[in-house]
Amino acid sequence: MSPEERASEGIFLGFQYPIEIPGVSMVNFMKTAVNEQRKHKGLEPLSSSDFLKLMREKKELVELDADLVSRSVNEGFSGGEKKRNEIFQMAMLEPKLSILDETDSGLDIDALKVVANGVNKLKSPDNASIVITHYQRLLDYIVPDFVHVLYNGKIIKSGGKELALELEEKGYDWLKKGVE
């Protein structure tokens, strides 16, 4: 499947290092993306006013500054703004499965809270999020239903949120030893 098909089928990837695309405006980018995905689902494209309304709503949800939306995609955004922008896009596209790749890397505590808050608000019985991280810190704000430990491409341990706490305390070595 091509990346665009995967996206239209409801998979969303939150990038660890979102790329800057000078010249492509956020509005144009999101409008194209939303309408392409609607087309894939056999829906009519959103009218400009409906689209802007949706954008306003979601912008507030993830506390994204209004002026960021009027700029080019990620251009000149700080690390935190870029991550917030990822969550904003996730809110706009309403995926069934989100994969957030080290969303916490490079974030200070305040930005982390905002991003985590966004993820929590978007959580519903109809969707799922996979949050990839190395630290407990993010999981203080996003409380996981399941924790899996991935090592060399394989899940070597699964558990509930208490597994993360255990890892924080003991590190990963004891798990790695069990595998080798």
Next chain:
Amino acid sequence: MSLETIKTDTKERFIELYQENQDLIKNDLPDYINEVREKAFEQFKKLGIPDKKNENYKYTDLNKEFDNTYKMYLSPKNIEFQVDDIFKCDVPDLNTKVILLLNGWYYDRENLIQELPGGVIIGSFQKAAELYPDLVKKHFAKYAGFENEGLVALNTAFVKDGVFLYVPKGVVIEKPIQIINILMDDEEGLTQHRNLFILEENSQASIVVCDHTLSMPNFVTNSVSEFYIGENAQFDFSRMQNEHNGSKQVSHLYFHQERDSRVSANNISLHGGLIRNNVNVLLNGEGCENNTYGLYLTDKGQHIDNYVFIDHANPNCTSNQLFKGVLDDFATGAFNGKVLVRKDAQNTLAYQTNNNILLTDDADFNTKPQLEIYADDVKCSHGATVGQLDEDALFYLRSRGINKKEAKLLLMYAFAHDVIHKIQVPALQERIQDLVDKRLRGELSRCNNCQMHCC
């Protein structure tokens, strides 16, 4: 028995044409023009048409393009043509008065010259040469030197008509004036119009030029425009080249800037078989600013060649060059930009950038950004890139559900945006944005049937 091969050299043909038709060529222009004409002709005899051996024309063989039997008219040909049917300018904020050149001739034969409020004069070059000899004599052929440029010599030798604009001291023309060059004929033709723009001190004007072909036959254009920009005057020039694949266009722009003047020139090449733009700028006083921008979008077998020469002859001047292009299919192109900072031109700021995207392996581009600096207190930079669309950016867009074609378009559009953004007239900027969008989508490929109402 022996057969003699008749070699009709391109240069020889023009020389013959000139000598056989001298009376007709000279009849409707005053002596002071014909004197210059004679000199230009003598020079053309020496120079001929540049071929690839000429360093400045290394990537564009013009000798080949002029080697044909296209007709050149020495008086305007009567062509049936309903202006209103084709051009209804619907860009708000543009002067509704449209100046039209048809195959290089001023179209409105009833009103060859108009005097507007404030003493502005606009109209046919030929008529202006007759009515305002003092003005024309002072500026004609003073900036477009033909000593080293065979094509300018050729144009000057055959000078007949074109556009003339005069803006007196302190006069500000608020709305942009639109000039449309139309090529339309049922036979192949060569046109060589000659424009002269004079902006006196503290004046202001902006001009939008559109080049169009409206019929199928092949055309060759060799046009020369001279711009005199007086002290503290401000001039804004935008040009859209939109001709069919059978057209070959060489244009020479000469900007002569006096102290504290500001010039902005946007060259948007949307479509055309072969386009060669020569832009020459002389910063003839302190404190001048010159911005020369270009955007070119080519595909199929099209060829684009931009040559820019900025002469920083005086201190405290600024120049910016930004040329960007997208080449598709097996299109070819070249950029040759040269900034010369003379010994006394201290505190010069000069920037030059040329970026290109090649969409296919067969597209080909040569770029040569040059700085030649003789002063020691200057800030100059130059750079050029030739590359592909950014794969990471493409993936990012696609990962949000945007299909590959659309994602590519978004990126190309973003790439072009830099240049479009420089256009000063907002309404025009919007229209060009729209045209560029259509062009990139391939909806503007049959330009001789174009329903764009020009700009």
